[in-house]
Amino acid sequence: MTPAPKASIDRSICVDCLTELLSQEDRRYRYPFIQCAACGPAFSTGWIDDGRADPSCPACRIEFETPGNRRHGFRWISCKDCGPVLRFVSEQGTETQEAALARxxxxxxxxxxxxxKASGGFHLAVDARNEEAVQKLRRRKRRPHKPFAVMARDLEWVERVAFVSSEDRAFLDRPERPILLLPGRSAEIAPSVAPGLSDVGLFLPSSGLQVLLLREGPPLQVMTSANFTREPTLREDAEALRMLGELADGVLLFDRAIVEHSDDSVFRSSSEGPIPIRRSRGFVPKTIELPFETPPLLAVGAQEKNTVCLAAGREAHLSQHIGDLESAEAFARFLDDIERLKARTGIEPVAVAHDLHPDYRSTRWALESGLPTIGVQHHHAHAGAVLLENGAQAAIAVLFDGTGLGEDGRLWGGEFFSASYESYRRLGHLRPLALAGGGAAIRNPWRLALAAAIDAGVPEEVLPKPPERAFAALAARLQRGDSFPTSTGAGRWFDAVAAMLGVRQQVSYDGQAAAELESVATTAPVDAYPFEIRAGSPFEIDLRATIRALAADVASRTPASIAAARFHETLARAIEAGCHLARAKTGLGDVVLGGGCFQNRLLLSRTRERLEASGFRVLCAREVPPNDGGIALGQVAVAAARLRSRATLATEA
Ligand SMILES: [Zn+2]
Ligand SMILES: [Zn+2]
Incomplete structure (x- = not known):
């Protein structure tokens, strides 16, 4: 019997293999695809369903057959004589093996x-210390601001450019090799790597190939997914070669197929432990335990940061990061990944859970799938995911994100729920903000600043002048009381404040204004701005007094670092006040924090501190992101609970 690999997950190069890679006497010295039974990309290269024959080269064959050898019984081992061939393609032609690596x-x-090429996709790499080169990459990729991740040669190099705790060091070194967003500390990284942000995303080499590239190439290299903006990871060599000339100057390939695409996983360092941002390579396909049995279920997730989830019995299988379904390529991958997940798990769903938003492509697919459907409200799904990860049954849930559709057909995102898996009650929310100009308001935070200012009775002259002439006309429409769609989304309030402070007027990626607002905020203690709570069912956190006080700070030229911090402090106190009301109403003492806004380290830590001081127990995302990447898991939890209670009702009847 051939022993199965330890687990079908991607694991970074192990210490033993690393030692061999770097020792001249070893027969795998400088062999880029070195691996053993304890390490290597098991998931993305599809070892589990690979019916390949035993190793063919004599030397590998001996290792395979020798009991006690690290590679005994492990069919996927290879060496320079029998493994993949490295190839470098450029305008100078094609080179192979050592010559390819050297070039x-x-x-x-x-x-x-x-x-x-990596095991689960392709990276675009460039010297992260070379500003001109990084700018060239931004131009070619048409990605003006969104931060790039940087692979560092080793932990010493990470420490040179970022503030790292001992927990961070251990986390970076995990076999999943996640990207960790860390506070930057040196000018050594080119400014264009993460413009406007105080954090930089760093990770360590995962494979023998990456170890060699980082030891002999620049010690800090931008490694960003090689796709055009908004598309998920590439899988085919041919697609990568098409990037030659237009995007890249050279392509480094090898002849081993990518069976499962997988992006790098991303976490954010915080004093309370890493905050998950994207759960992908190294974490998928680990199963997630459900608190109760479920019939076979599929959940199709949200529109952006899409993931899908299959569940049966007490196990949930959350897919790797798929991407933004607006792009045709991501949607194709969405379809493909559902089939792949079914094949891998053997689960044939009897129902499909989906978001309520009718325009999400995932929702439309679910409604046309022919399966019985279960609609799950967006923020209820956020709450369900965090409840599940913390093994809790019910809690107050504070769900702050950009936007999700509510049961009343309006856009929500600054929500206070009492939530269990099966149901929720909307206890309160942030004051709705007019999306002045609809979709244009999302891309232009200055429009939200204007809407917030006029709503609060702040003269628009206080606002920094936006880059567009539409300002006066829009101001007139808002003054006149023209109706616009509204959103209670906390993310929209972050946008408005970022624009009021002149931090960011227009955005080129989701969450940019909020991320930059957090980056300018001082972490020193500051006073909160005033806010009011308007009682009712649901109650409303009225931020008009906040906006007036903030405008006064702008008028008196208070530094943006102070004003930004005061806004964060205000939200933390507003959350605390809302939770007091919720506790009085429900008797619940646990608070779930969910939604993309809780990737914000400052908001999360201030909120946690306030809540804990008030005697609440705070439950946060652990491994599954609080953003829309966790929606599919939450949909599974909610749908399973609903099916269970329906079954109970049926039995009782
Ligand atoms: Zn190994
Ligand atoms: Zn061999």
Whole structure:
């Protein structure tokens, strides 16, 4: 019997293999695809369903057959004689093996852009210390601001450019090799790597190939998913080669198929432990335990940061990061991943859970699937995911994000619920903000600043002048009381405040204004702005007094670092006040914090501190992101609970 690999997950190169890789006497010295039974990309290269024969080369064959050998019985081992061939393609033609590696390294040193194949996708790499080169990558990729991740040669290099705790060090070194967003500390990283942000995303090499590239090439390299904006990870060599010229100066490939695409996983360092941002490579396909039995279920997730989830019995299988379903490529991957997940788990769903938003492509697919459907409100799903990860049954849930559709057909996102898996009650919410200009308001925070200012009775002259002439006309429409769709989304209030403070007027990626607002905020203690709570069912956190006080700070030229921090402090206190009301109404003492806004380290830590001081127990996302990447898991939890209670009712009847 051939022992199965330890687990079918991707694991970074182990210490033993690393030692061999770097020792001249070893027969796998400088062999980029070195691995053993304890390490390697088991998931993305599809070892589990690979019916390949035993190793063919004599030397590997001996290792395979020798009991006690680290590679005994492990069919996926290889060496220079029998493994994949490394190939570098550029305008100079094609080079192979050591020559290919040497040329790729030379290109990186020269500030050129290189596509590098990894086990689950392709990276675009460039020297992260070369500002000109990073700017060139931004131009070619048409990605003006969204931060790039940086692979560092080793922990010493991470420490040179970021503030790292001992927990952070251990986390970076995990076999999943996650990207960790850390507070930056040096000018050594080119400014264009993460413009406007205080954090930089850093991670360590995962494979033998990456170890060699980082040891002999630049010690800090941008490694960003090689796709055009909004598309998920590439899978085919042919697609990568099409990037030559247009995007990249060279392509480093090898002849081993990518069976499962997987992006790098992303977490954010915080004093309370890493905050999950994207759960993908290394974490998928680990199963997640459900608190109760479920019939076979599929959940199709949200529109952006989409993931899907299959569940049966007490196990949930959350897919890798799929992407933004607006892009045709991501939607194709969505369809493909559902089939793949079914094949891998053997689960044939009897029902499908989906978001209530009729325009999400995932929702439309679910409604046309022919399966019985279960609609799950967006923020209820957020709450369900966090409840599940913490093994809780019911809690007050504070759900702050950009936007999700509510049961009343309006856009929600600054919500206070009492929530269990099966149901929820909307106890309160932030004051709705007019989306002045509809979709244009999402891309132009200055429009939200204007709406917030006029709503609060602040003269628009206080606002920094936006880059568009539409300002006066829009101000007139708002003054006149023209109706616009509204949203209670906390993310929209972050946008409005970022624009009021002149931090960010227009955005090029989701969450940009909020991320930059957090980045300018001081972490020193500050006073909160005033706010009011308007009683009712649901209650409303009225932020008009906040906006007036903030406008006064703007008028008196208070530094943005202070005003931004005061806004964060205000939200933390508003959450605390809302939770007091919720506790009085429900008797619940646990508080779930969910939604993308809780990726904000400052908001999360201030909120947690206030709540804990008031005797609440705070439950946060642990491994599944609080953002829309966790929606599919939450949908499974809610739908399973509903099916269970229906079954109970049926039995009782
Ligand atoms: Zn190994
Ligand atoms: Zn071999």
């Amino acid at each position: 790729a390294i030379e290109y990186l040193h020269e500030g050129r852009i290189v596509v590098i």
